[in-house]
Amino acid sequence: MLELRTVTAGYTRGAPVFRDVTLTVAPGEAVGLLGPSGCGKSTLARVAALLHRPDAGTLVVDGTPVRQWRHRAPRERRTAFGVVFQQARLSADPRLTLADLIAEPLRATGRRADAAVRVAELAATAGLTTDLLTRRPHEVSDGQLQRACVARALVLRPRWLVCDEMTAMLDASTTAALVRVVEDYRTATGAGLLAVGHDRVLLDRWCDRTVEWDALTRPRPEAATSGPPGTNKDRRDN
Amino acid sequence: MTGRTPVLSVRGLSVRFLMPGGRGVAAVTDAHFDVAGGECLALIGESGCGKSVLASALLGLLPGNAQTAGAALLGDLDLLAADERTLARTVRGRLVGLVPQSPAAHLTPVRTIRSQLEETVAELTGVRGRTALRAAAEKAAARAAFPADHLDRHPHELSGGLAQRAATALALVGDAPLLLADEPTTGLDRDLVDRTVDELRRHVDTAHDVDKADSADKADSADDADNAENAGNTAGRRDRALLMITHDLAAAERVADRIAVMYAGRIVELTRAADFFGAPGPRHPYSRGLLDALPDRAFTPIPGLPPELGALPGGCAFAARCDRASDACAVQPPLTGTAACHHPHAALTEAADRA
Numbered sequence: 405m406l407e408l409r410t411v412t413a414g415y416t417r418g419a420p421v422f423r424d425v426t427l428t429v430a431p432g433e434a435v436g437l438l439g440p441s442g443c444g445k446s447t448l449a450r451v452a453a454l455l456h457r458p459d460a461g462t463l464v465v466d467g468t469p470v471r472q473w474r475h476r477a478p479r480e481r482r483t484a485f486g487v488v489f490q491q492a493r494l495s496a497d498p499r500l501t502l503a504d505l506i507a508e509p510l511r512a513t514g515r516r517a518d519a520a521v522r523v524a525e526l527a528a529t530a531g532l533t534t535d536l537l538t539r540r541p542h543e544v545s546d547g548q549l550q551r552a553c554v555a556r557a558l559v560l561r562p563r564w565l566v567c568d569e570m571t572a573m574l575d576a577s578t579t580a581a582l583v584r585v586v587e588d589y590r591t592a593t594g595a596g597l598l599a600v601g602h603d604r605v606l607l608d609r610w611c612d613r614t615v616e617w618d619a620l621t622r623p624r625p626e627a628a629t630s631g632p633p634g635t636n637k638d639r640r641d642n
Numbered sequence: 643m644t645g646r647t648p649v650l651s652v653r654g655l656s657v658r659f660l661m662p663g664g665r666g667v668a669a670v671t672d673a674h675f676d677v678a679g680g681e682c683l684a685l686i687g688e689s690g691c692g693k694s695v696l697a698s699a700l701l702g703l704l705p706g707n708a709q710t711a712g713a714a715l716l717g718d719l720d721l722l723a724a725d726e727r728t729l730a731r732t733v734r735g736r737l738v739g740l741v742p743q744s745p746a747a748h749l750t751p752v753r754t755i756r757s758q759l760e761e762t763v764a765e766l767t768g769v770r771g772r773t774a775l776r777a778a779a780e781k782a783a784a785r786a787a788f789p790a791d792h793l794d795r796h797p798h799e800l801s802g803g804l805a806q807r808a809a810t811a812l813a814l815v816g817d818a819p820l821l822l823a824d825e826p827t828t829g830l831d832r833d834l835v836d837r838t839v840d841e842l843r844r845h846v847d848t849a850h851d852v853d854k855a856d857s858a859d860k861a862d863s864a865d866d867a868d869n870a871e872n873a874g875n876t877a878g879r880r881d882r883a884l885l886m887i888t889h890d891l892a893a894a895e896r897v898a899d900r901i902a903v904m905y906a907g908r909i910v911e912l913t914r915a916a917d918f919f920g921a922p923g924p925r926h927p928y929s930r931g932l933l934d935a936l937p938d939r940a941f942t943p944i945p946g947l948p949p950e951l952g953a954l955p956g957g958c959a960f961a962a963r964c965d966r967a968s969d970a971c972a973v974q975p976p977l978t979g980t981a982a983c984h985h986p987h988a989a990l991t992e993a994a995d996r997a
C-alpha cells in the first residue's frame with residue numbers, strides 16, 4: 405500500500421499548500437488525482453514519491469512509515485518509486501544523451517553492468533528508435549524526451565509509479581502511447597500508480613478510480629477518498 | 643468554406659532551415675490554405691510537425707538560417723516578402739494579432755497590465771493623452787473580459803486564465819484582421835481551455851473596426867464606430883479571421899470551422915470541422931489515427947514515430963506508420979479533395995468515384 409495519512413505539506417511554515425489529506429493506493433491499483441493547475445496536487449505527488457517532506461502526517465509505504473526523504477531516504481525505498489513529471493525538459497539533464505538519461509538511475513545505484521541491456525529493452529518499450537538514443541534533449545522533440553523520461557522511471561522496476569501531468573504537453577497519439585507503456589509495465593509487474601492530472605476524460609480512461617482534489621482537501625469524514633460509486637475498486641483493508 | 647474573401651491566403655508556403663554541414667530541414671513544405679473573415683481555421687498536429695514554424699513565418703519571426711518560398715497574402719501584402727521594418731510597423735499587432743502560447747513569458751513581469759495595455763494602445767492606435775489612453779486601455783481589457791479591478795496587478799499576481807486574457811487583450815488592441823493563436827491553451831485546465839477558445843471565437847464572431855488611426859482623423863469617429871457595432875458588418879467593419887495552432891483536438895473541435903492537419907511539414911488534410919470530428923470523419927489515415935488516440939475514443943496510439951524533418955523519406959511521409967500503405971505510396975500524394983493520400987478513407991459523397 406501507498407498511504408498518505410492526514411498529510412499537510414507546503415513550502416512555507418504556517419502556510420501549507422494543503423492540509424490533512426488522506427489517500428491510499430493499493431498494490432496494482434491505478435488512482436487518478438484530478439485537480440486544476442496550481443491547486444497543490446503536484447506537491448502531493450512529490451510527497452507520495454518521497455521527494456518532499458510533509459509538515460505533518462505520515463506517508464506509509466508497504467507498511468513502513470517514511471522518516472527520511474529525498475536523497476536521505478534509504479536506497480531500496482527510493483528505488484521502489486518511478487516518477488515522471490510534466491516538464492520533461494526541466495527534469496532531464498541537458499548534457500546527457502537519451503541513453504545515459506535512461507540509464508542514470510542504474511548508474512546512481514551501482515548497477516552499471518545492466519545498463520546497455522536495460523536501456524535497449526526500455527527504449528524499445530517506450531517507442532524510441534536507436535538513432536535517438538545518442539542524441540541530447542535539445543535534439544529531440546518534447547514527446548521523444550518524455551518517452552525517455554518514462555523509460556528512465558521504469559529502469560529500476562519500481563513497485564510504485566507517480567506520474568505528475570505526464571502527458572499535459574503531449575499530442576493525443578503520444579499520450580495514448582505513453583499511457584500504454586505505463587499500463588503494460590503495470591500489467592507485467594503489478595506496480596501501483598498515482599496519476600496526477602487536470603484532464604478528467606484521460607484519468608477516467610486510464611485509472612481504476614479518479615479522486616477529486618476538492619474532495620480530498622475538503623474537511624470530511626472517512627469516505628472522501630473514494631471515487632464515484634461503482635468505480636472504486638479500492639476496498640481499504642486497514 | 644464560408645464563401646467570404648480570405649483575410650489570409652497561404653500559397654505554396656515552404657520553410658527550409660539550412661543546418662551546419664549543408665544539411666536541410668524541411669520544416670514546412672508547400673502549404674496552401676485560406677482563412678476567411680469570420681472563420682476559425684485550426685491547424686493541428688503533434689509537436690515538431692512544422693506548425694509553429696508556419697506561425698513564425700507568418701509573423702516574420704524565423705531565424706536567420708531559414709529560407710522561405712511561396713506567398714502568404716494578407717490583402718495585397720505578402721508576409722513572406724515583407725522587410726523587417728514593414729513587419730514591425732504594419733504587420734505585428736496591426737495586421738496580425740498574436741495570442742501567445744505562454745502569456746506569462748509574453749507579458750512584461752515588472753509592469754502592471756494597465757501600463758502594458760496603455761503602451762500598446764499608444765503604439766498601435768491614434769489615441770493620445772493620459773485620460774484617453776486610460777479609457778482605451780480599460781476598453782481593451784473589457785473586450786477580452788479582463789476584469790478592470792485587476793488592471794493594476796503585475797503578471798505574476800494573475801491566475802493562468804487571467805494572464806491569458808491579458809495577453810488576448812494585448813493581441814486585440816491593434817484590431818488586426820487576423821488573429822494568430824499559437825497553442826493558446828497549453829497547460830491550461832479543461833475549463834480554462836474552453837473559456838479561452840470560446841473567447842477567441844467571440845472575437846471572430848464580432849466584426850472589428852477598420853483601421854482606427856484612419857477613422858480617428860474624422861471628427862465623429864467614435865460615434866461611427868459605436869453605430870457600426872450595432873449595424874454589424876457594414877462598410878466600415880471587417881470580419882476578423884482566426885488561425886489557431888494547437889495540438890489540443892478538443893479545443894479545435896470546440897471552435898474551429900475548418901481543420902488543417904499537418905504531418906511532417908505538410909498539410910495532409912484540410913476539411914470542415916463538422917465532417918472531421920463527426921461523420922464521415924477524417925479521410926487521411928494520420929488524422930484518423932490522431933482521433934483514435936483520444937481517451938474518449940479508442941485511446942490507441944499511432945504506432946511508431948514521425949520522421950525527422952531533416953531526413954524525410956521519399957513518397958508519403960506517413961507510410962512507415964500507415965496500415966493502408968501500398969506501393970503507390972512511394973510517390974508523394976497530392977492534396978486532392980480534402981486529403982493528401984493515395985488510399986483515403988471514404989468520404990460519403992465521393993465514395994462512388996473513388997471505388
Ligand code: SF4
Binds near residue numbers: 964970
Ligand atoms: S498515401 Fe499511402 S501511406 Fe500515405 S497515408 Fe495514404 S495510404 Fe497511408
